[in-house]
Amino acid sequence: MSDRRPISRIVIVGGGSAGWMSAAGLVNAVGPSVQIDLIESEAIGTVGVGEATIPPIRTFNKRLGIDEATFMRKTQGSFKLGIEFKDWQRIGHSYFHPFGQYGAEFDWVPFYQYWMREKLAGNITGDIQTDCMAWAAAKAGKFEPPMRDPRNIRSRHDYAYHFDATRYAQFLRGYAEARGVTRHEGRIETVTQNPDTGFITSVATNDGQSFEGDLFIDCSGFYGLLIQETLNAGYEDWSHWLPMDRAVAVACKPHGPTLPYTKSTAHQAGWQWRIPLQHRTGNGHVYCSAYETKDKATQTLLDNLDGSPLAEPKHLRFVTGRRKQSWSKNCVAIGLSAGFMEPLESTSLHMIQYGIMRLLAMLPDADMSPLLAQEYNALTRAESERIRDFLILHYHATERDDSEFWNYVRTMPIPDRLAYKIDHFKRHGLIISDERELFNNPSWIAVYTGQGIWPERAPVLSTMRLEVPVKERLGQVRSAIDEAAAAMPTHDDYLQQILKTS
Ligand SMILES: Cc1cc2nc3c(=O)[nH]c(=O)nc-3n(C[C@H](O)[C@H](O)[C@H](O)COP(=O)(O)OP(=O)(O)OC[C@H]3O[C@@H](n4cnc5c(N)ncnc54)[C@H](O)[C@@H]3O)c2cc1C
Numbered sequence: 001m002s003d004r005r006p007i008s009r010i011v012i013v014g015g016g017s018a019g020w021m022s023a024a025g026l027v028n029a030v031g032p033s034v035q036i037d038l039i040e041s042e043a044i045g046t047v048g049v050g051e052a053t054i055p056p057i058r059t060f061n062k063r064l065g066i067d068e069a070t071f072m073r074k075t076q077g078s079f080k081l082g083i084e085f086k087d088w089q090r091i092g093h094s095y096f097h098p099f100g101q102y103g104a105e106f107d108w109v110p111f112y113q114y115w116m117r118e119k120l121a122g123n124i125t126g127d128i129q130t131d132c133m134a135w136a137a138a139k140a141g142k143f144e145p146p147m148r149d150p151r152n153i154r155s156r157h158d159y160a161y162h163f164d165a166t167r168y169a170q171f172l173r174g175y176a177e178a179r180g181v182t183r184h185e186g187r188i189e190t191v192t193q194n195p196d197t198g199f200i201t202s203v204a205t206n207d208g209q210s211f212e213g214d215l216f217i218d219c220s221g222f223y224g225l226l227i228q229e230t231l232n233a234g235y236e237d238w239s240h241w242l243p244m245d246r247a248v249a250v251a252c253k254p255h256g257p258t259l260p261y262t263k264s265t266a267h268q269a270g271w272q273w274r275i276p277l278q279h280r281t282g283n284g285h286v287y288c289s290a291y292e293t294k295d296k297a298t299q300t301l302l303d304n305l306d307g308s309p310l311a312e313p314k315h316l317r318f319v320t321g322r323r324k325q326s327w328s329k330n331c332v333a334i335g336l337s338a339g340f341m342e343p344l345e346s347t348s349l350h351m352i353q354y355g356i357m358r359l360l361a362m363l364p365d366a367d368m369s370p371l372l373a374q375e376y377n378a379l380t381r382a383e384s385e386r387i388r389d390f391l392i393l394h395y396h397a398t399e400r401d402d403s404e405f406w407n408y409v410r411t412m413p414i415p416d417r418l419a420y421k422i423d424h425f426k427r428h429g430l431i432i433s434d435e436r437e438l439f440n441n442p443s444w445i446a447v448y449t450g451q452g453i454w455p456e457r458a459p460v461l462s463t464m465r466l467e468v469p470v471k472e473r474l475g476q477v478r479s480a481i482d483e484a485a486a487a488m489p490t491h492d493d494y495l496q497q498i499l500k501t502s
Contacts, residue, residue, distance in 0.1 A: 005366040007214035008034055011203060013188060013226060014219030015040025017050050017165055018335020018352045020172035021060070022217050025356040027179045028064050030363070036180070037211050039203065041187040046169065047221055047316065047336065049249050051275045051282045052080060052262045052346040053160040054438075055099050060353045064175065069502035072495065074171045075163035076278040079143045079260045079491060081134040083345070085450060087266040090399045095127060095450025096261075097345075098134035100146065100157035102442055103477045106468060111477075112445050113462035114470045116429050120458050123471050128449055131478055132442075133157040136485035138261040143491040153480045154488075160346070162262065162275045162282070184209060188220075191230045199330045199368070200226060214366045217359075218333040222340070227323060227333035234324035235339070241392050241412065242320035243405075244270060244342045248298050249284035249314050253307035260491040264344065267300050268292065269405035273343065274306065278495065281306055286342055291405040318342070322384040327373040332359055339384060344394060347387050350438070354383065383438065389418040390439045390447070397422070397451035422453060429455030429462075 010026060012019050015038055023038050030036075061071060071077065082098040089095070103111040115131060118124045129135040134157035137143060147154045177183060186205030194201050203226075204210040218226040227233045239245060254276065263274040270287030285301035298313050322339030326332060334355040340348060358379060362372045396414050400406035421432045425448050431441045448454075489497070 006033075007364065007366050009213045010034055010036045010215045010217065011211045011213035012036065012038040012217040012219055013203060014038075014221060014335070014337070015169065015173070015183065016046035016219060016221055016335060017169050017349060018221070018337070019217075019219035020169045020176060021349070021352050022219055022334050022356055023176035023181045024064055024172045025060070025353075025360065026217075027176050027181050029360045032180050035182075036176075037182050037184060037213070038176070039184045039186055039188060039205065039209075039211060042185060043187060046166070048165060048314065049247070049282070049284060049316070050165045050343070050349055051277070052083075052162050052273070052343070053349050054346050055158045055160045056350055056353060056438075057160055060357075066175070067502070069498045071171065072161070072163075073499050073502040075161075075167045076280075077161045077163035078258050078276055078278060078495065080160045080162050080262060081138040081143065081157060081260045083262045083264055084138070085264050085266070085394070088264070088271075088394060088398060088400075089450060089452045091402065095446060096129040096132070096135045096138065097443060097446040097450070098129065098132045098138075098157065099159055100132070100134045100442065102128055102156075102445070103131040103474070104153055104156060104480070106470070106473050107465070109462050109465065109468075110441070112441065113429065113459040114468070115474065116455060117458035117462040118470055118474060120455070124474060128445060131474065131481065133481050133484065134159075136481045137488055138259070140485050140488075141257045141259060141491050142485055142488035143260045143494045144488045153477070154484045159260075162277055164277055164279070184211070188225060191226060193230065197329070198231070200230065214330065215364065215368075216331045218331055218337045219335045221336040222318060224323070224333065224337040226331045227326070227328060227337050231328045231331055233326075233328045233333070235319070236321050236324055237319055238321040238341070238388060239319055241414065242342055242388065242395075243288045243290065243409070244286045244320060245318060246289045246292075246294070246297065247284050247286045247316045247318070247343075248294070248301050249282070249316065250301060250305070250312070251280040251282050251310045252305040253310060254279070254281050255306040257490065258492050258495065262346065265304065266400070268403040270297070271344070272301060272304055280310060284343075286344070288405055291403065291408075322381070325373070325377050326355065326380045327376045329373075330368045332376070334359070338380070341384070341388055341391055344391050345387070345439070347391075347438070351383070351387075355380070382434075383436070385415070385417070386434055386437055387439075389415055389421070390443070392418055393422070393447050394451065397448070397453050399452055422448075425453060426455055429457065429459035
């Protein structure tokens with residue numbers, strides 16, 4: 001066996017969500033044998049948004065051993081059962097993308113297939129969300145964690161969190177520092193590379209601090225200080241498919257009960273998020289500058305707040321796409337430095353989480369085997385493309401023709417793989433799910449049907465068992481869901497209850 005030289009020093013550049021999630025994840029996994037330094041610049045600051053998540057974030061927190069109640073208190077968090085999309089298919093129409101499953105299975109035939117059969121036959125009314133535990137709870141402002149017993153309808157939902165991004169980074173900073181990560185304040189101005197290999201050997205700040213490392217994690221946000229400015233890893237621009245390139249964000253006073261879901265409202269050239277936290281509601285208007293001016297976008301945001309704004313609106317710019325190589329030489333880009341696909345389905349923090357977990361699974365020796373980088377980059381690319389296609393579906397599958405923006409996205413050419421998936425659903429009512437797909441069947445069904453894509457006929461399997469009294473069973477499931485939602489505590493009551501235990 002050849003001699004191994006394990007890495008002994010990791011340098012993380014950046015202290016936003018990506019930097020502190022990386023610091024916490026790495027120190028938790030590698031322990032004190034590796035020195036971890038994190039350098040961030042208060043003068044540069046963080047992007048300061050990124051407050052809605054998807055359910056796998058809970059796995060991340062669990063791996064770190066974080067207690068949920070403490071986490072919710074420290075981050076002023078709330079629970080999230082899914083996303084309500086308003087005015088996306090057409091103005092006045094809404095649908096819900098739930099976390100968890102629809103209905104309850106009767107037998108081998110997937111629930112949604114029976115549901116399609118009855119819907120297409122005109123035997124039932126309502127949208128599929130009517131038969132969904134997550135939506136029944138969400139619309140009633142109720143929340144409880146799913147039960148473990150899979151036979152109980154109260155086990156059929158899943159959940160994620162909303163939280164204050166700045167407090168989240170602070171919380172993880174406390175976690176990481178307590179386990180040995182050292183934070184340094186300063187603006188990195190110099191990056192030194194090995195002249196033969198091009199590997200980064202050290203970074204130095206404006207006040208003369210220098211940090212050597214074996215592995216560098218670039219969490220410098222949109223700057224891509226190491227991965228792009230130093231290593232020139234390249235960027236694949238996806239703005240022809242995802243044309244949003246600006247956002248304006250502002251928090252407002254909370255109004256009414258804390259709703260356990262994110263709301264996404266489509267506007268003339270973009271959409272607006274509403275993220276309810278304990279102490280405030282986060283809002284932002286994501287838009288396309290080719291079709292909307294900054295002033296108009298800001299006014300639209302302010303006109304659609306639930307409460308009075310708490311600060312001046314903050315403006316952000318971005319280019320949707322991905323870093324061609326997130327891992328280059330001895331540098332791995334995690335967070336916005338690795339790419340950004342806009343926040344429509346709250347996938348960025350998830351990409352950070354998976355970047356960290358993937359890096360840990362492939363942790364290199366100091367020789368930085370290029371084979372590891374190759375695999376890491378291939379997996380990252382595949383995951384980014386799958387998420388990209390799911391996002392494109394929201395824009396492309398619309399009836400809206402009330403603005404140039406909607407006319408563009410409705411008629412734009414889409415990636416072949418997405419076109420293939422849509423074709424399967426239209427012709428056979430089937431969901432084509434790629435291996436390791438983040439968004440599983442219920443997500444695709446929600447967006448297909450919510451955006452107005454329907455199959456020509458029911459999936460074949462659902463038509464085989466004509467003796468199954470589907471309509472009657474659907475009725476029973478619907479009643480069970482309604483009863484279960486009625487029995488749950490309100491979201492605010494549940495929050496108060498667990499906060500008392502923290
Ligand atoms: C409009 C918008 C809405 C979003 N909403 C969501 C959402 O709801 N859900 C979600 O999952 N994600 C969302 N995201 C993405 C999410 O905000 C980011 O993925 C997350 O915050 C991680 O950012 P980051 O840490 O990579 O970058 P940043 O927060 O920008 O942090 C960069 C860090 O690098 C440091 N830095 C940069 N240059 C230097 C230097 N020269 N020297 C020293 N330090 C330096 C900065 O000081 C900072 O600490 C959203 C993004 C945008 C733009």
